[in-house]
Amino acid sequence: MSAPSITEPPRRLARINDAHLAFDALEKTYETRDGTVRALDGISFDVRKGEFVSIVGPSGCGKSTLLKIILGVVPYTGGEVRLAGKLVKGPQLGAGMVFQTAALPPWRRILDNVLLPIDVLGLPRRNYMQKARDLLAMVGLEAFERKLPHELSGGMQQRVSICRALIHDPGLLLMDEPFGALDALTREVMQAELTRIWTETHKTPIRSTRRCCCPTA
Ligand code: ADP
Ligand code: MG
Numbered sequence: 001m002s003a004p005s006i007t008e009p010p011r012r013l014a015r016i017n018d019a020h021l022a023f024d025a026l027e028k029t030y031e032t033r034d035g036t037v038r039a040l041d042g043i044s045f046d047v048r049k050g051e052f053v054s055i056v057g058p059s060g061c062g063k064s065t066l067l068k069i070i071l072g073v074v075p076y077t078g079g080e081v082r083l084a085g086k087l088v089k090g091p092q093l094g095a096g097m098v099f100q101t102a103a104l105p106p107w108r109r110i111l112d113n114v115l116l117p118i119d120v121l122g123l124p125r126r127n128y129m130q131k132a133r134d135l136l137a138m139v140g141l142e143a144f145e146r147k148l149p150h151e152l153s154g155g156m157q158q159r160v161s162i163c164r165a166l167i168h169d170p171g172l173l174l175m176d177e178p179f180g181a182l183d184a185l186t187r188e189v190m191q192a193e194l195t196r197i198w199t200e201t202h203k204t205p206i207r208s209t210r211r212c213c214c215p216t217a
Helices: 063-071 110-114 116-121 129-138 154-166 184-201
Strands: 021-032 035-047 053-056 078-083 095-098 172-176 204-209
Touching: 021 063, 035 063, 035 078, 053 063, 063 078, 063 095, 063 172, 063 204, 095 154, 110 116, 110 129, 110 154, 129 154, 129 184, 154 172, 154 184, 172 184, 184 204
Parallel strands: 053 204, 095 172, 172 204
Antiparallel strands: 021 035, 021 078
């Protein structure tokens, strides 16, 4: 490795130390049968604890790729990503993800769906039972813990998936077009709900959206 030239722009390492999440010259290319797809190129920005970040852009611009890289399930091909100062190198517990559709296993009751990551991680359920109930209460679903997913509306199911993403108490709440599949009215309600969850939990939400109508949309 050669010493940086004084004519090079300074790297942003000094700022990375203060950032909760820091991207530095992030790149991601996919190798496909038809050639190389450059999904992300030269992404550099910092996110501080408690900030609400919206990633806005059209379909195919790399939003899902970026979120999956933060979650640690997609490897990046250049640059770096740090969460709380540590390089993201693989799946990590510092983030929880909400997808476009709630995708709740239909045979699991609502409480069991919230506890799904705990079962997958092999953690003791009894330590998380109260937390699961508190999260369901936070989104107004405490009376539904014994119901099955098909007994809930789309908006209610998406609330459950937010609880599921928060059950292991991650600092980052990643949401990939979380309300894209909901009708306009439910989407508005969920956006207000999300703002409330943000202020109540002090998490750092990062969401992707194709819409740009308000800071949390
Ligand atoms: P967005 O979420 O903004 O719609 P994506 O991150 O899904 O964008 O995709 C960004 C680009 O990367 C697109 O050109 C897409 O076709 C490509 N891409 C995404 N995932 C893969 C993959 N697993 N293999 C190959 N190309 C992919
Ligand atoms: Mg996407």
